[in-house]
Amino acid sequence: MASTGKGFALVAAVTITVLASTGVWNPFPQVWSWITTNGPVAPGARWQQELGGTPQSVAVVGDSVIVEYRTSVEAYGLTAGVPLWSSDADWASIAGKGSDAVVVTGRLLTKGYQVMDPRNGALRRADTTASAVWTYQDAIVDLSCAGGNDCRLTAWDPRSGNQMWTVGTGGIGFVLDAANPDLPDTRRLVTDDVDDDVAGPQPMPGLLGFPDDGQVRVIDTAGGKLVQTVRPARDQRIAVVGGRVLTVTGTARDGxxxxxxxxxDPPRNGVVWRRDGLNLRTAESGSNCEQGRDPAGGYNVVLGVDPYGREVLINGYDGRNLWYGDKETGVVALNDAYAVLRKDDTLRGYSFAKGKAVWRQTGRDGATAALTPYAVIVVSKNRVTALTPDTGSVRADVRTNAKVFAVGPNGMIAVAGRDMAYLAFS
Structure with missing residues (x-):
């Protein structure tokens, strides 16, 4: 009987091997997946999906979850994490908002891009000439260059694909390529615990600045007009913020x-506001005042430090103080409506509209935070908490060491290694 059992086992093993080698049925991937399945990303996750690689970015777009890898893009259903479609691409970005959002994809060192439906991957529009693309809630802006000094910016409606405006910009295309290359504006306050793009696309600013061989060309996006060309001095840096052109001067003197x-305010170039002694932290540490980075801030807000070491948040449009801190309080996250402030082990949510703190969390020593349209994400000690921005009410509070990549109206996407999970809000 023992030899008979061994014979059956041998026949079964040979049969499975033959079926797998001929492509009729291959159980080995499922078996291997079962063997190597990791534990849950977080307790109470609505679903968890093993990814095909390490994601570059993740976005919640309507009822879809868009995952960007180095050489491909995949979409999953938000309800159950079921794979929907995939496409070959070196980069992907989201344009539009809500049900009007689309996926923009392209390849490195290749001109052109594709605009795709997030639900089924259907091609909506294709371009074959653009070298760089910027994606916003209300526009897709691309840059095409026919020659060295013949470049043109064009804005498109994300949903309909209709052209909104187009304007010639000279030869700005040599240093700009792929998706959302850096422009002279503000840089987001980011933390390693949350993905840089967790807030999703922003509205298109009223003014955009584009670098061009040591100068900045300023475009009015209301109608697509070149309104000013600025060439900063060696001790200056230009940032286009809140519909204004900010010139930051850093002079080395007395050590x-x-x-x-x-x-x-272009094109008249009249001075709207001025601040002496305001440090927007545009200089790298130990750089002898050489300014190598954009000021930190949001869409219309800049973060600065006064000569006494107190942080201040300023409205970029009119120069008003939105918040003035003390030496012990620091800003850990901000957008145009709120800031998250930290002092010792306490976090506070500060509303610019109300001019006061609207929520408080204690016992969060060393916590980091990120602001999104749908929730404030607070991370500390393998714990992730999602709060409503206006009241601080808890929408989710989970124990996990996963990184939050995206936040939607009803939940957030967290990734640990190659495992992605949807954590629904209560």
Whole structure:
């Protein structure tokens, strides 16, 4: 009987091997997946899906979850995590908002891009000439260059694909390529615990600045007009914020750096506001006042430091103080409506509209945070909490060491290694 059992086992093993080698049926991937399945990303996840690689970015787009890898893009259903479609691409970005959002994809070192439906991957529009693309809630802006000094910016409606405006910009295309290349504006306050793009696309600013061989060309996006060309001095840096052109000056003298900020209104170039002694932290540490980075801030807000070491949040449009701190309080996250402030082990949510703190969390020593349209994400000690921005009410509170990649109206996507999970809000 023992030899008979061994014979059956041998026949079964040979049969399975033959079926697998001929492509009729291959159980080995399922078996291997079962063997290597990791534990849950977080307790109470609505669903968990093993990804085909390490994601570059993840976005919630309507009822779809878009995952960007280095050489491909995949879509999953938000309800159950079921794979929907996939496409070959080196980069992907989201444009539009809500049900009007689309997926924009392209390849590195290849001109052109594709606009795809997030639900089924259907092609909506294709371009074959653009070298760079910027994606916003209300526009897709692309850059095409026919020659060295013949470049053109064009804005498109994300949903309909209709052209909104187009304008010639000279030769700005040599240093700009792929999706959302850096422009002279503001940089987001980011943390390693949350993905840089967790907030999703922003509205298109009223003014956009584009670098061009040591100068900045300023475009009015209301109608697509070149309104100013600015060439900063060696001790200056330009940032286009809140419909203003900010000129940050950093002068080395007496063993220190002396800063000043002037905001002008193109095309008239009149001074709207000025701040002496305001440091927007545009200089790298130990750089002898050489300014190598954009000021931190949001769509219309900049973060600065006064000569006494107190942080201040300023409205970029009119120069008003939105919040003025003390030496012990720091800003850990901000957008145009709120800021998250930290002092010791306490986090506070500050509303610019109300001019006061609207929520508080204690016992969050070393916590980091990110602001999104749907929730404030607070991370500390393998714990992720989602709060409503206006009241601080808890929408989710889970124990996990996963990284939050995306936040939608009803939940957030967290990724640990190659495992992705949907954590629904209560």
């Amino acid at each position: 220190t750096c002396y800063y000043g900020v002037t905001a002008t």
